[in-house]
Amino acid sequence: MRTSSGSKQLADLKQQLQLRVDAMAMRLGAMNAHVIRLDALGRRLTEMADIDSREFNFDVAPPSGGPENDGEGVSAGIPDLTQMLAQLEQRVNLRDSQLAALENVILAQELKEDIHPEGRPVARGFISSYFGERADPFDGREAFHKGVDFAGAMGDKVVAVAEGVVTWAGERSGFGKLVEISHGDGYVTRYAHNQRTLVAVGQMVKRGESVALMGSTGRSTGPHVHFEVLRNGRQVNPLSFIGH
Ligand SMILES: [Zn+2]
Incomplete structure (x- = not known):
């Protein structure tokens, strides 16, 4: 049981x-x-x-x-x-x-x-001169334009197209008031002819950050930013980085 x-x-x-x-x-x-x-x-x-x-x-x-x-x-x-x-x-x-x-x-x-350049260095404005051979605006002689010009209004914000460190901020012969930014990976961008620079050498900037106000300093015929992209020390056509 x-x-x-x-x-x-x-x-x-x-x-x-x-x-x-x-x-x-x-x-x-x-x-x-x-x-x-x-x-x-x-x-x-x-x-x-x-x-x-x-x-x-x-x-x-x-x-x-x-x-x-x-x-x-x-x-x-x-x-x-x-x-x-x-x-x-x-x-x-x-x-x-x-x-x-x-x-x-x-x-x-x-x-x-x-850190790769991308976009325009201005919020508004139009391209007034492209990269490559052109007549020099001062003496009319054939010259190589090493950047892209964006025409706009005096005092317009000029912005960094990529993150980087400021390596030049101030007068430079021909460029007027110039901002130069080093982005690493061999990339440098330049923003020339400014009315005023808003950054200092050694400063870190982010993409889209204002680095200068548009002007007509240096060899310039009117308010615009002369924008250059350098790769390993040589100017390349910025257009491929600007997009549309
Ligand atoms: Zn230019």
Whole structure:
């Protein structure tokens, strides 16, 4: 009598335990599916950021094993679950560090984009002279124009086209009141003929920050900013950085 009631208790316990194991296996399956979605996200980000995918491999095979159904509703045993959990934990930890590294790479790329000249050095105004050969406005002789001129009104704000450090702020022969900014990666921009400079040498400026007020100082025939972009010490056509 005692034995049969004891074995019934044992059978009940075993059934309860199996129910819990089944519930855990289901949750583990859901977590696994979640990790697979994160892997897909990691792969997309790696592609978007144009990063060598060998460095950030989100294609490591999913953990092997998993609840096996024997057809009677009995699924994984406890040792299987423990092993699956350990594998999943390992995988989550790996993805965690991979995604953190990926975030750093993307942030660094964004920072680098900030130092590349982009946009116009004035909020309003029109291009009055392009880069290249032209007649000198003073003597009419053929001369090479090493920048782009934006005509505007006296006192208009002249803004930095990229983040950088001011390397010249004041009079310079031919340029009048000049602001020169070094952006790193070999890029320098110049803003010439200003009425007044608003920054000092050594000052850090951000993209869009006012660095001077438009004027007509130096070799100039009217209010405009003469804008130059230099790459490794040579003037390049600023038009490719200005956009539209
Ligand atoms: Zn010019």
